[in-house]
Amino acid sequence: MHLLKNRIVISILIIICGIYMWEFWVKPITGPIYTEAVADYKHGNYIHSLELLDRAQRIDPNDAAILALAGWNHLKLGDPKTAEEPYFRRAYELAPYVEDITLGYAYAEIALGKHEQARMLLDKLRQAGVDTPDMLVAQGALYRALGRYREAAEQFQQALSRDPANELAAKNLRELLNVSGDLRNIKVEFAPLVRPAQLQVFFRAKGDFFERKAGANWEPVYFAGVTLSSALPGFYPADSAADPAMYTDWINRIGDMGANSIRVYTIMPPAFYRVLLEFNKSRGSRPLYLLQGIGCGDPPRDDMFNGTYYQQCRNNIRQVIDVIHGRGDVAAGNGHAGGVYTTDVSAWVAGFMVGDPWLSHVVTSNNLLHPDIQKYEGAYVEVPAGTATEIFLAQMVNYTAEYEEGTYNWQHPIAFINWPTLDPLRHPTESTLLEEVAIRRAQGERLPTPTGPFDDDDGVSVDPMKLHAREKFAAGYFASYNVTPYYPDFLNHDPRYLAVRDAEGSNPFLGYLQDLKAHHEGMPLVVSEFGIPSALGIAHFSPAGFDEGGKTETQQGQLLARLSRSVRDSGAAGGMIFEWVDQWFRQSWVQRDYEVPADRRVLWTSPMNPGEHFGIMAEDPHGRATHTLSGSAAEWADQKPWYTESKPGPAVPVGDRYDPSRDLKSLFMDSDEAYLYIRLTVGKLDNDNDGQPDWAQTNYLLGLGTAPQVGGLTYLPFIIPIRFPMGMSYAIQLAGPSSARIWIASTYNPFRIAQVEGIPSQTTLSSKLGWRASVSATGTFEAQISEPNRRRYSRDGRYFPPQRYERGILRYGTLTPGSPDYDTLAEWHANLQSNTIDIRIPWSLLGVTDPSSYKIVAGLERDGTVMTTDASGFYAAAFSYRPLDTARTRPIMEQGHPVSDALPDLAGPASLPVNSIKPYRWAGWSVPRYNLRLKDSYAILQKAMPSLTAPPSRAERPAEAGGVRRGAGARAGR
Structure with missing residues (x-):
């Protein structure tokens, strides 16, 4: 027993020694x-x-x-x-x-x-x-996450007062207040609220126009300005650009252009209001007035009286009014900016615009949900008889006036946003979908009964004239419409509108505005949005040339000036050009389905998408400053050639003096957020010294395998058969300034022109539902066709055929101002001095759905959803050939022009080693690079603005002149 105890003691001692040795001698030190x-x-x-x-x-x-x-x-x-x-x-x-x-x-x-x-x-x-600075910063972060921005700012300011070097506190405070520079004296607290004893009204709706308070008097004012959204590339409106220096630059440039007003759609960052106030204080008699939007968004299940939605709209109204009075504490979200707003710009606000341009099915559904809501009597506006939607808008207008006067004792003019789709006029040429289906069936077309909801452009109306301003509403009420000059189709089809002319010809835009103004007689009408994009792609044609796309920057400026004059000539009280700066987040129906994934849409820009390019200031992809299609050696100096010739001269010379033009020296490739760039260098472009490339003797063909092993043809058009096992999905043909296009392989084309079932004389451009891209040895290369205007029928059965164009035709020119070939939409150019051909192809013309993540088209689901796959790289090959007159009349896959030279090098007259074709894979990105640039349209508008911003003359104010204005198309549509 004694021995056992000794063993236990010894064991414990050994364990203790072991632990000691581990902890202090053996165990690694952390x-x-x-x-x-x-x-x-x-x-x-x-x-x-x-x-x-x-x-x-x-x-x-x-x-x-x-x-x-x-x-x-x-x-x-x-x-x-x-x-x-x-x-x-x-x-x-x-x-x-x-x-x-x-x-x-x-x-x-x-x-x-x-x-x-x-x-x-x-x-x-x-x-x-x-109670440390770090503790204060954490508390501020919590308040910020909760949307309690002013309390958050106070915490960050306290942290900085104790620790001036606290970078996290400074960063948060700058973001919340939207300021830069020294933060020591920045104002976080709101000034004490002191309601003036008398009601403050600085602007009022009076008759057909507005008036501005000038001392003890009232002066007429006409609003000519621009709309402003501030989502820079890579961001959405809720993440609005917040750089104060940028707003200073923008507002100064808008003022220098001659505009006198800015319309914003929602709450802007705090810096915008601060800079606007500073600008107006410094400009004296040339201020910029503000038309402030108050959006509500789409109601759940189309119910505007849904309790949560209704209260959210009222909350949005309160937030906007608090913001413009310098007492805003707004959490970012719902498409608007946020922060702490301490700048009072109420004296410069010309009016509020409530609501949104809802789709017609929303209005129809809301009216059906609430058939018993038919009248309204508020303190500021009343509706003796109206629809549920008109009552809802009247209540929002009334609440806006009520809250502002009750809180601040101010009033401003108020409107609700409307658009032609919901106008109160009747348009005979604009059938509803069900009306059109009935007409088409009567013509013999076989088609199923469509299911709703239906977004018709003349199926339901919202009438501003049903709202009446009461005596208490001193600032008054006005009408506001967003009007595009190319859509709805009744602007393009109605013969009454087409018959209206101005100094430059037919002007259906003016005709429609005259009709609209005639209906709103005695009430100011503001065209709160109208625009023309400087885009390469086209989303809608107008018979007057007011197309949605396909316009250079110069054409954009000329058309915007003309449309601005039309707005004024119609009797309207103001017009806002859409818009100040391009917006990469905007979509257009012609491209929307092919720009996926949708959450990466803001990371790149498509010249084929007109919605992105309405701005007077461009948001250029970063490569535009470098790649001007001018032939400059400096533009490609930092790029290594993708291919270079192994020996001088064409591989298969013809033996005439034009062989140098067929000698392919090198091929370069580059890319950015919008384009694939290519430079082809040749021996000599002009060999007969006529000052032009030798197009009659030499053509060029570039094959692009953008979807290797996914889609394309194993042979290219025009030239003798040369096999490409991976598949060539596109072929770029260069045969002269007016003869260049990019063709698409039939096995990679998601569209087809098909006969209308039951009416074989009519055709439509349709998607190949259920289609899968494939690589094939049979097929052809096809034109890339777009159909901006679908076929339509008027209510009386008149047929309007579809309008199409070939979007694969390449525009010739350079991006160098002053050049005789200057064209802001240029896609390629040949330079005789450098013997180069520069090309830029929009990603959207190459089946790329998102270049930032290498996504390309792979097929279509049965419901039309675009399927994508990752691009492993683009395979490129270039060829020169002498065009044979005898072959040009044959189908393009059978012309068989002999190849003179190729890059990479030919192995024989009709052989190109496949392993010599290298895949080009660009660098993807998560943060886009871009440059801001004033478009050519700016200078044109700068010249036009002085006559547009002048106060309306007595003759333009019929109430004072003793007459009544009636437009040329007055009430014609009713």
């Missing part, structure tokens, strides 16, 4: 590893810091400091879930009152939206007496 990990963290090397901490954790898995630092690294890497569990939660269990651990845990919970848990953690720290 201290140096942790110290190195901290240094990596401070230098932003988060991945390496985590690798070190992983080693340290294996040594000591319960060290709270190691766990916490791992959590901070994961937070910095944007992974709050991993930061929370297992790191911060476990560290907090081990050391619940260590500030650094608790703050990290709270930040992780904030990032995960667990705001109540974060509040409890911070409360425990506060109860423990922690």
Whole structure:
């Protein structure tokens, strides 16, 4: 027994000695590893810091400091879930009152939206007496996440007062207040609210126009300006550009253009209002007035009286009014910016525009849901008889006036947003879908009965004239319409509108506005949006040339000036050009389905999408400044050639003096957010010295395999058969300034022109539903056709055929101002001095649905959904050939022109080694590069604006002149 006790004691001593030896002699020390990990963290090397901490954790898995630092690294890497569990939660269990651990845990919970848990953690720290700058910053972060921006700003400001070097506090405060520079004297608190004793009205709707208070008098004013959205490339409107210097530049340029007003759709960042106020104070008699939008969005299940939606609209109204009076505390979201707003611009606000241009099915459904809502009597507006939608809008207009006067004792003119689709006029040429289906069936067409909802362009109306301003509403009420000059189709088809002319010819836009103004007689009518895009692609044709796309920047400026004059000549009280700056996030129906994934749409720009290019200021892809199609050697100086010839001269010379033009020297490739760029260098373009390339003697063909092993043909058109097993999906033919196009392989084309079933004399452009791209040895190359205007029927059965164009025709020119070939839409150019041919092809003409992530078209589902696959690279080959007159009349796949030269090099007269064709794979991106640039349209509008912004003359104000204005098409549509 005694021996047993001794053995136990000895064993315990051995264990204790072993533990001592492990802890102090054998066990690795975590201290140096942790110290190195901290240094990596401070230098932003988060991945390496985590690798070190992983080693340290294996040594000591319960060290709270190691766990916490791992959590901070994961937070910095944007992974709050991993930061929370297992790191911060476990560290907090081990050391619940260590500030650094608790703050990290709270930040992780904030990032995960667990705001109540974060509040409890911070409360425990506060109860423990922690009141450091870092604690204040964390509290500010929680307030910011909760949308309590002013309280957040106060916390960040307090943190900076104690720790002026606190970068996180400074960053947050700058973002919330949208300021730059010194933050020491920045104003965070709202000024005390003092309601003026007398009602303040600086603008009023009077008769057909507006008036502005000028001392004791009222002066007439006409609004001529631009609309402004501020989503820069890579962002959506909710993430509006916030750089104060940018707003200073923009507002100064808008003012210098001669505009006197800006329309914004929703709440802008705080810097916008601050800069606007500073500008107006400095400009004296040439200020910029603000037309402020108040959006509601689409109602759930088309019910505008849904309780949550109704209150959200009222909340939006309150927020906007607080913002323009310098007392806004707004959380970003729902398509608008946020922040703390302390700048009062109420004296410069010309009016509010409430609501949205809803689709017709929303209005129809809302009216059907609430048939008993037929009248309304508010303190400011009334509707003796109207639809549920008109009553809803009247209530929102009334609430806007009520809240502003009740809170601030101010009034501003108010309108609701409308558009031609919902106008109160009747348009005989605009049939509804069901009317058109009946007409088409009567013509013999076989088609199923369509299912709703139906978005007709003359099926339901919302009439501003049904709202009457009451005596209490001193600022008054006006009508606001967004009007495009090319759509709806009744602008293009109605003979009464087409018959209206201005100094430049037929002007259906003016005709429609005259008709619209005649209906709104005695009420100011603001055309709150009209525009023309400077895009390569076309989304809708107009018989007057007011097309949605296909216009150069010069043409854009000329048309915008003409349309601006039309707005004024119609008797309207103002017109807002859509829009100041291009917006990459905007979509157009002609491209929308082929721009996927949708969440990456803002990362690139398509010249074929007109919706992106309405701006007077361009958001150019970064390559435009470099690739001007001018032939300059400097533009490609930093690029290595993709192919170079192995020996001089064409591989198969013809033996005439034009062989140098067939000698292909090198091929370069580059790309950016909009285009694939190609440069082809030849021996000599002009060999007969006539000042032109030798197009009659030499043509060029470039094959592009954009979807290798996915879609394309194994042979190219025009030339003798040369096999490409991977498949060539596109062929670029260059045969002269007016004879260049990009063809698409029939096995890769998702569209076809088909006969209308039951009416074989009519055709339509349709999608190949259920189609899969394929590589084939049989087929042809086809023109790329677009159909901006589908076939239509008027209510009386008149047929309007579809309007199509070949979008694959390449425009000749350069991007160099002053050049005789200058064209802002140019896609290719041949330069005699450098003997180069420069090409830029929009990604959308190459089947690319997202160049930033290499997505290309692979097929269509039965429902029309575009299927995509990843592009492994573009295979390119270039050829020169002498066009034979005898072959030109044959089908393009059978012409068989002999090839003179090729890149990569030919192995024989009709042989190109496949392994010599290299795939070009560009660098993808998650952050786009771009440049802002004033378009040529700016200077044109600058010349036009002085006559547009002049106050309306007495003759234009019939109420004062003793007459009544009636447009040329007055009430013709009713």
